[in-house]
Amino acid sequence: MSDLRKVPGPVPATPVTLPGWQVDFVHWPYPSVIAHRGAGRLAPENTLAALRLGAAYGHTMFEFDVKLTGDGKPILMHDASLERTTNGRGLAGAATLSEIAQLDAGAWCGPAWAGEPVPIYANVVAWLLANRMLANVEIKPSPGRESETGAVVAMASAMAWHGCEIPPLLSSFSPEALAAAQRVTPALPRALLLHRWPSDWLAQLRRLECVAIDVNHEILDRERIQQARGEGFRVLTYTPNDPARVEQLREWGVDCVITDAVDLIKP
Numbered sequence: 001m002s003d004l005r006k007v008p009g010p011v012p013a014t015p016v017t018l019p020g021w022q023v024d025f026v027h028w029p030y031p032s033v034i035a036h037r038g039a040g041r042l043a044p045e046n047t048l049a050a051l052r053l054g055a056a057y058g059h060t061m062f063e064f065d066v067k068l069t070g071d072g073k074p075i076l077m078h079d080a081s082l083e084r085t086t087n088g089r090g091l092a093g094a095a096t097l098s099e100i101a102q103l104d105a106g107a108w109c110g111p112a113w114a115g116e117p118v119p120i121y122a123n124v125v126a127w128l129l130a131n132r133m134l135a136n137v138e139i140k141p142s143p144g145r146e147s148e149t150g151a152v153v154a155m156a157s158a159m160a161w162h163g164c165e166i167p168p169l170l171s172s173f174s175p176e177a178l179a180a181a182q183r184v185t186p187a188l189p190r191a192l193l194l195h196r197w198p199s200d201w202l203a204q205l206r207r208l209e210c211v212a213i214d215v216n217h218e219i220l221d222r223e224r225i226q227q228a229r230g231e232g233f234r235v236l237t238y239t240p241n242d243p244a245r246v247e248q249l250r251e252w253g254v255d256c257v258i259t260d261a262v263d264l265i266k267p
């Protein structure tokens with residue numbers, strides 16, 4: 001297990017040496033359902049409590065959002081600001097890890113969750129590996145820190161999963177973050193997140209050497225799915241929560257759904 005306190009802030013100049021993880025159409029190792037932010041809306045998002053609840057519902061792979069504190073440490077948090085999901089104020093990217101560690105990330109979701117901390121990424125990885133769980137790590141940079149976040153999260157992930165059979169799937173809406181991950185840990189599989197279709201989406205996927213595209217289900221249709229798969233990319237989609245919609249997406253050919261409905265849609 002790596003010690004994230006030793007992960008340097010600056011972008012490394014050369015790739016680290018990695019085991020040859022292979023993730024493609026032949027070796028695709030991930031389940032067809034991923035629990036979004038741990039347990040969707042049934043627990044405080046992006047906390048260990050949420051991951052435990054998702055696992056109690058039978059999930060084996062988890063999506064969560066990772067960004068950097070002001071002092072460059074990876075933590076789980078979706079928003080750039082602290083207000084919605086913690087009792088803190090201001091920007092997550094402006095607070096130190098020791099300040100973040102004081103915050104309550106559970107009470108906003110209900111009194112039963114009070115006292116739940118903001119997870120340090122290293123602690124989440126420890127839980128995942130100890131419980132043989134899989135991860136879709138969404139790199140969620142604070143604005144202006146795309147390359148730094150991509151590089152630090154990718155490097156931390158590569159070291160943490162070193163020697164493990166199935167690597168985490170890295171994803172991001174930020175091509176810059178994915179490019180940094182590609183540069184420092186080329187063997188870790190990547191997926192480009194899309195909430196709309198840019199005209200050059202296929203070129204972006206190829207340039208970033210992604211294994212998959214991860215698309216808002218509201219802009220997906222059968223033709224796009226078949227086009228992406230025909231070009232050699234797996235198709236993931238977020239965040240369908242209606243079982244009938246999930247059935248339709250599967251029938252159209254999606255490989256994997258990322259859902260909040262962890263109690264209704266099981267792996």
Ligand code: G3P
Nearest residue numbers: 063065138171193238258
């Ligand atoms: O990674 C899929 C999904 O989480 C992307 O959107 O805003 O929920 O992080 P968001």
Ligand code: MG
Nearest residue numbers: 063064065138
């Ligand atoms: Mg996310």
